[in-house]
Amino acid sequence: MTVKERRAREKEELRAEILDAARELFAKEGYENVSMRKIAEKIDYSPTTIYLYFKDKDELCRSVCDETTAKLVKQFDGIVATVSDPIDQLRRAGQAYVEFGLSHPNHYKVTFMGYGLTGPVDQEKLHSQASMGARCFMHLRTIVEKCVQQRKIRAVDVDTTSQALWATVHGITSLLITYPDFPWVGKERLIEQVIDVMIEGLKA
Amino acid sequence: MTVKERRAREKEELRAEILDAARELFAKEGYENVSMRKIAEKIDYSPTTIYLYFKDKDELCRSVCDETTAKLVKQFDGIVATVSDPIDQLRRAGQAYVEFGLSHPNHYKVTFMGYGLTGPVDQEKLHSQASMGARCFMHLRTIVEKCVQQRKIRAVDVDTTSQALWATVHGITSLLITYPDFPWVGKERLIEQVIDVMIEGLKA
């Protein structure tokens, strides 16, 4: 059995190597500027080798992005664990979300802005694509739920409020990513303002 | 001189024909699923002919999207002209913005979500790309300014507020476009909620 194990380990290593190369190129160049050929060249393998490890470019890029987005989920966990007031949790989580997007714009584009989606989304694509975005959303939702339970915010439907909140943080994130050279009043200030106004509106 | 005029008119006609074909394909298939070859085939010309009328695919698609986005600007004008209360103007403009995005998702992706932008944005690209997005924003800004002047909303910096508002409507629009199959609580309801909460927060 040790032979099979070694083989499996070696396969896993190359898979990791591909992921590493893809991650680096991808974070630097973005989805449409990374080709399978470039990734292959970076690790000194033939382009077709990658297909032995990943179904297609989409799956590879999504794996990379999912990995990255998992870090955001972890951050959410940390916030929930260390911050007591749910309103503060909400604020902190929102800030973390936006900062995550600005730190990893190319990952954000794939995960939350549909980059790399060509044709109509088939079922499995939808599943894997939605999963990470959906998981992030669910974290926000949990926090919102707590806020409502503790009567910190107006008790409209939790889902509606959560989705509205997601839309808000997504809006500022994606706008800043899409128009980096727009004369923003100041990114930090704007982010704070958007989140504050939203939370203020939810309290009222 | 009449010869030159006729020629110019004929050129204009073909240009319009290209734009028509591009618009139709583009609205139906989206940026990355429309090729110069397909557009050319649709109008029975060789692919290279298009390059006599448009610098590249980017310029062609942007022309199409600018045309469409101009309609939104006109709608804004109509709202400002017919609605008296600036807060109502704000609400109506926000709704029009979101509905515009949902009605023309592929145009919205190019204009407001950076679709079709490959390399780093050179100066003229930035200019033409930003122009329509920026013009829409300026309309919102004017309305916000009026709200502040009439003390309808809290008098923080007009730019900050306008940008925050843009982020909000963009957020809900782009999320709905990107995740059409997400279990939203109901698009109309959600849109209303997002805009209402934002305006509520601005009043406080």
Added chain:
DNA sequence: GAGTATACTTAACGACGTTAAGTTAGATTT
């Protein structure tokens, strides 16, 4: 040592955006 599975490569397909080098038809000139 023969046979077989595994890991990888070479070669190719069809598509893409785009450019350079024709071609052709019409207008201008002589």
Added chain:
DNA sequence: AAATCTAACTTAACGTCGTTAAGTATACTC
């Protein structure tokens, strides 16, 4: 009316892309 020029359009090609099919060599099994 013939020669020239010019504008509009096409053909052919380049280099790229994602992806598949067929081939090869290595390492393990028996």
